[in-house]
Amino acid sequence: xxxxxxxxxxxxxxxxxxxxxxxxxxxxxxxxxxxxxxxxxxxxxxxxxxxxxxxxxxxxxxxxxxxxxxxxxxxxxxxxxxxxxxxxxxxxxxxxxxxxxxxxxxxxxxxxxxxxxxxxxxxxxxxxxxxxxxxxxxxxxxxxxxxxxxxxxxxxxxxxxxxxxxxxxxxxxxxxxxxxxxxxxxxxxxxxxxxxxxxxxxxxxxxxxxxxxxxxxxxxxxxxxxxxxxxxxxxxxxxxxxxxxxxxxxxxxxxxxxxxxxxxxxxxxxxxxxxxxxxxxxxxxxxxxxxxxxxxxxxxxxxxxxxxxxxxxxxxxxxxxxxxxxxxxxxxxxxxxxxxxxxxxxxxxxxxxxxxxxxxxxxxxxxxxxxxxxxxxxxxxxxxxxxxxxxxxxxxxxxxxxxxxxxxxxxxxxxxxxxxxxxxxxxxxxxxxxxxxxxxxxxxxxxxxxxxxxxxxxxxxxxxxxxxxxxxxxxxxxxxxxxxxxxxxxxxxxxxxxxxxxxxxxxxxxxxxxxxxxxxxxxxxxxxxxxxxxxxxxxxxxxxxxxxxxxxxxxxxxxxxxxxxxxxxxxxxxxxxxxxxxxxxxxxxxxxxxxxxxxxxxxxxxxxxxxxxxx
Ligand code: G6P
Numbered sequence: 001x002x003x004x005x006x007x008x009x010x011x012x013x014x015x016x017x018x019x020x021x022x023x024x025x026x027x028x029x030x031x032x033x034x035x036x037x038x039x040x041x042x043x044x045x046x047x048x049x050x051x052x053x054x055x056x057x058x059x060x061x062x063x064x065x066x067x068x069x070x071x072x073x074x075x076x077x078x079x080x081x082x083x084x085x086x087x088x089x090x091x092x093x094x095x096x097x098x099x100x101x102x103x104x105x106x107x108x109x110x111x112x113x114x115x116x117x118x119x120x121x122x123x124x125x126x127x128x129x130x131x132x133x134x135x136x137x138x139x140x141x142x143x144x145x146x147x148x149x150x151x152x153x154x155x156x157x158x159x160x161x162x163x164x165x166x167x168x169x170x171x172x173x174x175x176x177x178x179x180x181x182x183x184x185x186x187x188x189x190x191x192x193x194x195x196x197x198x199x200x201x202x203x204x205x206x207x208x209x210x211x212x213x214x215x216x217x218x219x220x221x222x223x224x225x226x227x228x229x230x231x232x233x234x235x236x237x238x239x240x241x242x243x244x245x246x247x248x249x250x251x252x253x254x255x256x257x258x259x260x261x262x263x264x265x266x267x268x269x270x271x272x273x274x275x276x277x278x279x280x281x282x283x284x285x286x287x288x289x290x291x292x293x294x295x296x297x298x299x300x301x302x303x304x305x306x307x308x309x310x311x312x313x314x315x316x317x318x319x320x321x322x323x324x325x326x327x328x329x330x331x332x333x334x335x336x337x338x339x340x341x342x343x344x345x346x347x348x349x350x351x352x353x354x355x356x357x358x359x360x361x362x363x364x365x366x367x368x369x370x371x372x373x374x375x376x377x378x379x380x381x382x383x384x385x386x387x388x389x390x391x392x393x394x395x396x397x398x399x400x401x402x403x404x405x406x407x408x409x410x411x412x413x414x415x416x417x418x419x420x421x422x423x424x425x426x427x428x429x430x431x432x433x434x435x436x437x438x439x440x441x442x443x444x445x446x447x448x449x450x451x452x453x454x455x456x457x458x459x460x461x462x463x464x465x466x467x468x469x470x471x472x473x474x475x476x477x478x479x480x481x482x483x484x485x486x487x488x489x490x491x492x493x494x495x496x497x498x499x500x501x502x503x504x505x506x507x508x509x510x511x512x513x514x515x516x517x518x519x520x521x522x523x524x525x526x527x528x529x530x531x532x533x534x535x536x537x538x539x540x541x542x543x544x545x546x547x548x549x550x551x552x553x554x555x556x557x558x559x560x561x562x563x564x565x566x567x568x569x570x571x572x573x574x575x576x577x578x579x580x581x582x583x584x585x586x587x588x589x590x591x592x593x594x595x596x597x598x599x600x601x602x603x604x605x606x607x608x609x610x611x612x613x614x615x
Contacts (some may be wrong), residue, residue, distance in 0.1 A: 002087075002101035003027035004182070006070040006198045009190020011068035013056075015190070021051045021071045023249060024259075024402050026603070026610040027101075027195055028075025031086035034058065035097045036609035038066035039170040042097060046072075046086035049359060050604075054062050061194040068170065068220075070163050071445025072099040072348050073160050078107070078230075079124030089128040092119050094494035095167040096145070098131040101195060102159035103178040103614055109154070112273045130156065134164065146217040149174045153215070153229050155576030159360065159613065161210075165288050176215035176229060177337035180384060180613045184208045184216060184224060186239065194459050195611075196382070198249045198401065205242045211235075213280050227312035240384060248400050256602045258404030258496070263455060266448040268409040270397040270583070272416045279445035282438050286417075288377070288393040296377045296425050299349040301328040304376075305337050305365040306353035306614065309407035309491065313379075314353050315484035316580045320418065321461045321523045322438075324432055324579060335615070346373035351418075354378070355402055356611040357385020364615070366390050375578055379417050381410050395421070404494045404603045405610045412451070412581055419444065419578065432522050443574070447581050452570040454585035457569050461586055464551060464567050465593030468522050474501040475513055475548075476570035476587070478526035481534055485580045494571050496595040496605045506532075506539040517548040524590070525565070526583050529555040530576040540564050553583050 005023025007013040008120055014036050020033060032054040033046025045062040047054050051073060060066060063070040072087035079085035087099045107126035108201075110133055117120075119132045128153065139147040145166040153160070159179030165172060175193050177180055185192030185200035185207050192200035197207050208224065210216060214235055216226045254260035254296070261268075276286050295300070302321060304314035314331040332342075333354070333428045338361060345352070349371040354362045357380035366387060370377050378387050378394030381402060388394055397413035425441055426432035459584070468474075470588040472495055478486035487503035494501050504513050506525065517523065523543050527536045540550055544564060552565035555573050562568050571579075593604045 002099050003076050003195045003218065004070070004099045004161060004163055004193070006173055006175070006193040006220060007190070008171070009187060011069060011190065012065065012333060013067050014064035016199070017071040018055060020194055021054075021073050021303040023198040024195055025051050025073050026405055028073050028609050029604050030076050031074045031083070031090050032072065033067055034071040034497060035085045035088040035172060036064055036066040036069040037165065038168070038272065040550070042167060044090065044097065046083060046085065046088065048082050063222070063402040068165065068173070070097065070099050070165065070173070077103050077614055078126045084123050087127060089123065089125065089131050091131045093135060093160055096131050096135050096164060096323045098127060098134075098162055100127040100130060101161045101176070101613065104130055104156050104160065105158040106156060111212050114425060118542045126158070128164070130160075131164065136455065139201040142580060145169055145172065149176055150227070150232065151227055153178075153193040153586035156276050160476060162194065171220040173218045174215065174216065177210040178212050178229070179360065182210045184210065184218065186224070189221060191224065192377060193218070197244055197338070201244050201249070202246050205241055206239050208237045208239055211388070217484060249403065255596070256404065258406055258408060258592055258602050260584070261402055261404050262407045262545050262592065264400065265409050265412050265585065266452045268413050269416050269448045269451060271400070271411045273445070274398070275443060276420055277441065279441040282441060284420050284427070284441070286395055286420055286424055288395045289421055289424060292375065292377070293390070293425070293428055296327070297429055298347070300347040301330060302331060302349045302351060302514070303369070304331045304345065304351045304353065305362060306358050307334050307361055309411045310353040310355060310362070310414060312484045312488040313411055313418065314351070314493070315419035315487070316481060317417050317422065319481050320422040320577050321425070324422045325429055326431040327425065334359065335361040338368050340366070344369055344372040344374050348374040349486065350374045350376045352387055352391060352412055354379050354385075354387045355407055355414070357387035358384045358611045358613050359387070360615045363387055379414055379609055381413070384553075390513070401480045403610070405605055405608050406492055411438040415580055416447070429583040443578055447574070449583055450574055450582050454571045454582045457586055458589055459570060462593045463568070465590055465597055468551075469594050469597040471499060471520070471522050473516065473521060474499060475516065475521060475523045475573060476501060476503040477509060477523060477539060478507040479506045479532040480530060481577055481580055482526040482528065482530070482583055485525070485583050485587065486527045488584060489591070492588055492591040493594065495608060496591055496602050497598055497600055499594065499604070506536055509539060511544065514542065514546065515544040515548075517543055519547040519549070521548050522551055522552045523548045524553070524587065526570060527552045527558075528579050528583055529553050529558070529563045530571060530579065537561060537564070553586050
């Protein structure tokens, strides 16, 4: 969480950093700030609120000239969101300025020590403690900024990506990373730093992603020098060529990123298939899997870990892996897995699912599984992300950047990847017939088209949203493959509309949620053709007899549910195990329209962040 941006070079830094902050705002948006340095004076402006509020404040009161600047958009951890707790933070002398993403866990003891030594603090943040610790090291040890950062970081416990500069060193930025992402963009005599590459993509395609426990001193005319924080050894930089383009991170005519990303799903799924699904030839080729297939085939079980929407994708995968490949699967919240004492052996395969590839709990779960000897496979969207590097192997979803905080195309492409893997394993293990395998391949190939058709219900769904926008509660029900879809539908609504919603397996309804049903309660039921269809029909009847309002997602041409439901939304006929890829679409659209009608901030819902790098 928190987005950080920095620039040092020959251009005016403020517009670059401001634009970068807007692109990173998905990472946190309760306050923002920028410090600009022209070699003589530091101009620092920060405020509670969004980057536009900061922009306005700067317009009114802050000169912006200077070729060095750092900026921050915050998701509060220590200290409430207010002007004072916003970053950047000065050291006591006013010479050092820092921005920080992460948490310094032992900040309290360091702060007490510094107070004894005469330091005073204006904010409640751990960050202000860190910048003063660095200042203290400079004074005590008589060292330069880079060395002081290194010494200070060896004293802290926690996670960080930091950018810091010293008034006495106008040509230098010092950055460091542990647990939070940090990319350095390399231009011609200019350098960018940011939490991801989006702030500098129009300036350079060359980037270095710092590894954990690395720091870099970036000098305006001399370039980047990377060292290990612990042992001071020099690191040969690995320069990556970025694939990202500007168009991918702009709204492209849609009102919100979320809607753009919902509509991108047909092409995102195609991109996920590219080179991997060759339906005509009966071939599935998943790069990261090919060399490790026997690990999966011989595994005692697969344990899937993830958080939020990624956990829901894991639940769908549980059905498909067990169904097709006959491998036992368990799905766990990464945050639970890591803190209990899970029984994991070398015979287990752990799949970690993460859109961002940075989620702290998922990362910790990976480390734990590795320490117990398991083979760990990643399913990530962000190329080069920490999780993609920490896992033994993995597959990228290739959904393109997802900027809306509520995950949409990441979810469907995660399911796509996991389905490809399950089918590949099923064919290698011989748990699927040749005929069925080929049918699946052809059906999978048709999914982008079916998603496109599902999107055509948008106007109809908008009209349903108008009717239910003021509902206080929603229930989402589904069975089998569509139980996780019900969970995901409820999560989407909660996240962006702030309406309370619960997802439930339809059969479990009678063990509790049925007590909530009355004439005020909209119940979204996924009632597409499947093995459970008749049972779902019975559940609908149970709801109707208690005067609940049914919004049903049905297979095109359905008449039975149509006669019972108050509102129906059709999706194209699809084999049951692939239905989550299409039934998810109307639920995404329903929550989107309700949130827009309620005037919510769809792309940046309150209290949430896209990438949760705190535990
Ligand atoms: C946050 C996001 C969710 C996401 C979850 C897991 O809560 O707001 O959209 O599903 O983190 O993120 P990951 O990047 O690991 O998939």
